Amino acid sequence: MNDEEHIAEGHAEDIAEEVVERRMDWALGEVLGDERAPDVVMAVMTRRAAQLVEAKQVRVTGRGGPLLNAAVLVLGLVVVAWVMFAQRGVGEAGGQDPAPDFVVAATMAELAELPTDTRAVELRDLGNDGFVALAKQCPTLERLRLRGRGPDLRSFDVLGEDGGYGELFEADLTGCSGVQDVFVAKLIQAKTMTSIAIGGTDTSAAVVQFFEMTPQLRRIDFGEAPWLTLTMVEQLLMGGKRVVVRRPDDPTFERHVAELTKRYYRQIDLPYYRPVTTLDELRALPPSVAHIELRDLGDQATLLLAGRERLRGVAYIGDAPDLSEGSMRILGEMSQLEELRIKVPKWSGNGLDHLGALVNLRKLSLLSAGAGPMAWLANLAALREARLGSPCGPDAIGALTRCRDLEVLEIPEVLAGDDELARVGEMAKLRRLRLPGEQCGPQTIAAIGRLERLESLDLSCKRSEVAGRHPMPRLRPLGKLHSLNSLTLRWTEIEPDDLLALPVSLAGLSLTWCSGLDASAGTVLRDRFPRLLTLELNEPEWLDDDALRAILAAPALEHLSITNNSNITTAVVPAIVAAKNLRHLRTWRATFLDDAAAETLRRERPDLEVTLKVW
Amino acid sequence: MTTTPLQRPARPPSMTPPAPDPEAIVRRHQTGVWRYLRAIGAPADVAEDLLQETFLVAFDKLHDVGSDAAVAAFLRRTARHLWLRGRRDAGRREQLLLEHAERAWVADCAADGGDRWLDALRDCVQRLDGRSRQVVDAFYGERRARADVARLVGLEENGLKTLLQRLRAGLRRCVDQRLGEGGER
Structure with missing residues (x-):
């Protein structure tokens, strides 16, 4: 049946409708949801490298004709794909694992024949001898995989303090017997090391402290380690380390890890x-x-x-x-x-x-440059993040509007009028924006309200003891920002009604040194923002006991910062004790936390971390 | 530290034309190809796998392809083929549908990987309000089940289906109109 016959049969409308339906499914997912094209550069390039190695091996062995070669190549791809799938764990986007372009050495004789410039090696059952010999045989080794019988601490007696693996950036010890905490701690001292896998080894929870102390480490695969707790996962994520863990029998744990990973996504995957x-x-x-x-x-x-x-x-x-x-x-x-x-x-x-x-x-940060013409920024077609410390004039703002993929923009100083600054509204892909609040007039606020992908917005003003807080224009346009989860308004003056105009999606809100609110703000903060996790309220003259009680009843609140407030009394302590989600209370010159109150909190809420500054 | 004039060592002249840089090709085209795959019906997780396969399959032949637009078209063909290969059971109708989708994509998305079309859609979505906006937010933004969304807005599932159909058609008309206006400027 040809195209015309289908049309004659009345299929054409159906098909046209389905074409629109499929396209909208993609496009609205991208416009309204969190669907984004994945970055597959690394995955494709590593798989490409694996293909080339595989093809080369087939050519070198010279066995079989083109069909067999093709079959081996396809099999190689299937194996790569399977390994990538099998290694995928919670806390990790799919398809990003490196492909197995490893050279395998299962005997000391095979190891001794490895070319000295080999960069990826898998040792099988070679224990200490293999580990020590490999460091000498391949001094520029970048990726190491150990299987079967592994090395222990004694190997470092031979290799010396520097460990011998000066260029190693990835170590996969999955399932390796004999590998214990201190061996891992020694191994990760390699200053190039960014990724390690320890699932199925003889390591324990104690190894986590070594990971926390290793700044260059960026990815840790724990396999199915039963001792790993969510607290450990969060500590590592906070330190910028991606955590991969599999718990096939505990979907709740996996879901929590996924949620934590999402919460700390800004910190992780940053290069060292x-x-x-x-x-x-x-x-x-x-x-x-x-x-x-x-x-x-x-x-x-x-x-x-x-x-x-x-x-x-x-x-x-x-x-x-x-x-x-x-x-x-x-x-x-x-x-x-x-x-x-x-x-x-x-x-x-x-x-x-x-x-x-x-x-x-993709990322440009010029935090100390003198002012100068900035039109050249328009040429940076791949730019995703721009942080500019020097005052930005209309030329810089105009140039940045031509960086079509810009997602992060931070310009704390601007030499432009409201209408010129409002051009930020043309940067449709912005997820994170920081502008000087005192420069933002009604046009700029309205323009920001059109940035539907915005997740984080900082409109803080410059601190000024003399001029006081800077009155902001009405914030009602921000109410349309359904993706916004973080808002910072330091040193600003806002109206009580503005809180009611802010999007309910906020998870972080900083009203530090912010004036203009009254005690009714307490209930608004509690009721309007059901996902609020972090709240900063430094010097809130409007905050009294009732308002704070209301805030403490916010359903999701975990981190609260209150400083320099004398209106609050010790009568709020029971409300603090009752705030079961609260994990961190940061106070400064707080009159409501006397010795007795501190003792009560220590006794009743041992899980609550209280930071108390008295100067 | 003393300051000395800087001079970078000269590079030897190249005698052969530069080969296409695979990494640059992936970086340049990955968003467009992924969007295309999603637009022809591949679910997000499948689209990511197909995206990788597309580049791997296409790499060996790309050096014969030529211009940027030709590379994009070649990658789309490869992607479409891979998607169709996994849906052989769908038969002739699916093929026909993909041909229509391809024509539509070439008409309004191929030049820039869909950026302009998405921008227009974004503007159109902003014009929605009330129940229409609530429905697209819940169904497409939050990916809630159809039954959930129907309950949310007080409709039967069939009613919601019809409403979604109307909304999609309306958005499509709005996007076409905006792109038409843009073309006339």
Whole structure:
């Protein structure tokens, strides 16, 4: 049956309707929900690498014809896909696991024949001998997988204090016998190490403290470790580490881990920047290091960076008096750069326009540049995040509107009128926005109200003891921001009605040094924001016992900060005890927490963490 | 520390034309291809897998393809083929549907991976209010079940189905109109 015959049979309308239905299913999911195109670059490239290795092995062995080769290749892909699926755990987006392009060594003889530049090796049942020999055989090893009988602490007696694995960034010890806490603690001392898997080993809960103390570690796969608690998971997530754990028999635990991961998504998956303070240290860094933080280093260090093909991110911080236009010119030629951060006091910012050539740059943070023309920002087609410390004029704002994928924008100083600043409304993909509140007039607030994807908004004003709080325009337009979960309004003056106009989706609200509210705000905060987790109320002159009792009854409140308030009395202590979800109370110059009240809280709510500052 | 003039070592001249950079191709086209897969009916989790497969299958042939638009079209063809391969049972109707979807995509999304079309839709959704907005928020935004949404707005499931049909058609007309206006400017 051909197209025309289908139309004749009356199928055409059906089909047209279904085409629209399918397209709307995608498009409205993206416009209204949290559906986004995944970033599969890493997954595809690692699978591509696996394909090439597989194909090469088939060619080298020379067995079989094209059909067999194709079959092996397809089988390889199936295995890759299966491993990726099988390794996927809670707390991890699907499809991002590295593919198994490992060379396997099951005997010491095989190990001794490995090329010295091998970068990924799987050792099977080779214990301490294999582990020690591999460090010497393959000094530039980047990925290590141990299976069967594993090494123990004695291997480090041979390898020495530096551990021998100077370029290792991934270790998979899943199911490896003999591996214990202290061995893992030693292994993760490798300064390049970012990922480790310890499921099915002889490790215990004690190993978590070592993970917490290892800043470069970014991903930990615990397998089905039964001793891992949600508190441990949260601590690790707060420290920027992605946690992968599988509990097939405990879906509730898995769901909580997924929720925690979502809560801390901003902290995790950030690359680790290797700090470098001297040129010699920089020269000695392995070529695999992709993110480098230069401390007190300028032009000379930039020259050394020029040859590093695998570099993806650079940060300049501290004192770098010689950071010149020459550095900007060289950086502009590093087309592979994805992240750049410069926080160097008294830096002129000369030559910034060279950075306009960085077509792959996704994150830009210029926190100390002098003011200058910023039209070059419009060339950064891949830019997702921009943080600009220098005052931004209309040229910078206009240029940023042309970065169509911009998701994060932080500009604490603006030299533009309300109508010019309102152009932020054209940045439709913004999820996070920080603007100086004192510069935001009604047009800007209305424009922000159109940013439907916005999740975090900071409109704090500059602190001024003399001028006091800055009156904000009416915030009613923000009520349309259904995705907004964090709002910061420091040093502003708002109307009580404004609270009723804010979106109910808020999970974090900072009204620090914010004036204009009255005691009715307590019940509004309790009733309007059912998902409110974090609330900051520094110097709230309107807050009294009744208002605080109402706030403490907010159903989801976990973190509360109240400082400098003398209207509150010890009569609220029972309400604090009764606030079962409250996990952290931060107070400062708080008159309501005397010794007796503190003792009551210690006794009645041992789970509640109270931070009390008295100065 | 002394300041010295900076000069980057010269690179040797290249004698061969640059090969297409696979990583750059993925980065450039992944959003468009994923959206296309979703728009032709692939559920989100399936679309992610198909997206990866699309690039892996296509890589070997991309060097013959040419311009950016041609690469995008080639990737879409590959993606469509992979999606259809998993739905052989759907038969001729599915093929026909995909041909229609492809024509519609080429007409208004292919040039920019759907960015402009989505922007127009976003504006149209903002114009919805009352029950219409409540329904699209709940059904598409929160992905609630049809029965749930029907209960929420006090309709029978069939009534909701009809309402959703009308809403989709209305949004489609609104988007077409906005894109038409944009084209005339």
